[in-house]
Amino acid sequence: MAEKKTVIALAGNPNCGKTTLFNSLTGATAYVGNWPGVTVEKRQGTYKNRKNRLTAEVVDLPGIYSLSPYTPEEVVSRDFILNEKPDVVVNILDATNLERNLYMTTQIMEMDVPMVVALNMTDILEKDGVSIDADDLSKKLGCPVVSISALRQSNLDALMMAALKEAGHPRKGKSILSDGTYGKAIDEAKALYEEAGIEHPLFHAIKALENDEKELEANPELVRRCQEILARGSYGDFEADSADQRYQYITGNYVLSRKGKAEEGKEKLSVSDKVDRVLTNRIAAIPIFLVALFLIFHLTFSEDLLYLGKMGVPFSTCFEGNPYFEGLFWTDGGINSLGVILANLLNGITGWIWGSIEKGLAAINTPEWTIGLLGSAINDGFFAVLGFLPQILVLFFFFSLLEDSGYMARVAFVFDRIFRRAGLSGRAFIPMLMGYGCGVPAMVNTRTLNTEKERTATIRVIAFFCCGAKVAAVAAVAAVLASHWGWNSELVGLSMYLVGLLLAVAMVILMHWTTQREKTPPFIMELPAYHAPQPRALAIHIWDKAKGFVKKAATIIILAAIFIWVFSNFTPSWNYIPAMVDEFGQPLPAYEGSILKNICEMISPIFYPLGFGNNLGGQGWALTMASALGLVAKEAVAEALASIAGGTAGIEALVVGSGISLGGLVAFLVFNLTTVPCFAAIATAKAELPKGQLWKTILFWLGTSYVVALFVRLSFDFVWTLAITIPLIVALFVAAYLWYRHACKKEEALAAKEGGEA
């Protein structure tokens, strides 16, 4: 094992079947990690050949179109090949789209790294009566070419054998540009890099001639000298000409045999085209998307799937009286959705596990505080958070389905026009919508966005969406608003969904005008053909997600739960507060006199302006505590209220009894829905945000939620304040816009000046 394993890097365009190949090669051994320094997912796994006992490490590089530094993915792939020195690069090509796929091949060829080309999906071509001469391609490219089918797992061992064989033979980079009009300039530039002792001289030389951003950062002096070479000769526009020559070389050499075919394709409507006609239809596209979205959330979260409960069909609760599985499939309110059933099932199982542990511990006379501590860590912490896993996975499953089938790319296409106004591209819409389910996968999804500023803005507003964990808090407060103030609880829920969306839109626009100002990122995106998602890939996707979530729950959440337990079970002088027991013999958390209560009473003045701080009497500190615990996990908001009130049923008495005003209660809800979502979201944001943005983001969340809650409180309790606050808000937006215009003009003037000098 100590011997260094051969490392094989998989590189290729998006949608070329790279991930399928990776999954087929590595099976269940794959694991997902983050790249050091940057935040693009890295998948790594082991390939094992049973017949001849060969093994290799396989690294799945992000799918990219080119080695220019346009997206973080491209930079990562390029840096991996250049710096991590894989033993061999396997370049996967989609044979049905050879022209564009070969473009990057001509770039990888320029690096001094052994290379094998895998020609994927040749079986689809053969069905159409087209074949590609792999031997001829191999001769022209100067590296082995192996025809494979990643989906049907055919010829994969031959590919790996070829790759392992190549791994031992160093290869010198060569460029198809060397034979063209720039041959001499490239030779000169390469000589400069060789002189400087830089590895991969040919690749770097060509990047220097292209005046590539990353190259300029790394070797400014060499790039300057290479640009001088271009200036001396009577050369044209290297950037345009090099891309042009690459494509000319490709069309000249490889796609002649497919030309007649491509013309035909224009007239014949494929299945994909027919599907597309409906899904991106001028009138139907947006309604279809909204319906799809509704169905996804309904299937994940609904507890009245077919609306039978609403229609008044009488139901009895299934497994009535069973302590763990009561109401698993249906309750008297209706039939449960898939997400709810799975969540109930898991909660039943974990409840039974903890119940057994507790009984066992009690039987061997374990001290009460030990049981309490373990209960906090395992049951209230780990299991409670684990309980959200099924719904997150179901939601993730549906979104993966939409993504893998090619529909998400169309959603971005359809909605781009709307999002552009806020300085985002249509793609930013997808992670935002996922935020309605769970912010964690939503933040990870922002990786598909082009610029750091767009990612930062999107990650920040994801926190405002009403995720699954917030629903419990909404339900609890809505119930109080309904019974005490006569509000419609469903309307409360709906408006909380809308508040999140409106706040997100407003904040994205504000950020676009101020801190995240940039030119609206471009939208140049491939629309891949629709295809049926592969169950295997979906399963691996979901398994990865589940593993990551469990790891997080097992670490951060358990720690947080232990802290809370200690703080709520000890007095400031570290005396243990014995647990109380309710009328059913269930232990009740005893907060009276605890450190936690002391701290909450101390910080409650912070919430005074919002109407739920120390202006409340009696157990009013409970709202402060709920809000503080909500920063750890949003489900804790309702949980904390319930545990102080001695059950969900007591929440109304607790809240109303504190003497809270209507404005204070609504502000409490709005604050909790728009503030720091949870520890898991902070951890994810830390991983996904550019360096140094995490603290600003946390302050942004706290600040925004505080201001918005203050506005809500004032508007409800002192309506006259609207006369001041509304003009203030308008003034804020106008000022931000003017500042934006001013900054844009200054930049334009600067650019014009620079242009004039040059």
Add this chain to the structure above:
Amino acid sequence: MIKTLDSLAIGESGTIVKVHGEGRVRRRLFDMGLTPGADVYLRKKAPLGDPLEITLRGYELSLRKDEAINVEVEMKEGTDNG
């Protein structure tokens, strides 16, 4: 006749003659195959009129009018008859 790519009507096609623009966007257009000599075909527009969907080099690409305006296209005679 030369038009910019954004002014093509749905169903029209042509050959790229020149790509303007600056820096990254231009680079991206090149990388995605929008180079002089490439044939493009305007398939459709998004429901709100923008972005566009074009076919080139055997695949479908979506881009905004703002980006397409940088691409000069020599129109094909009698596009409709193929």
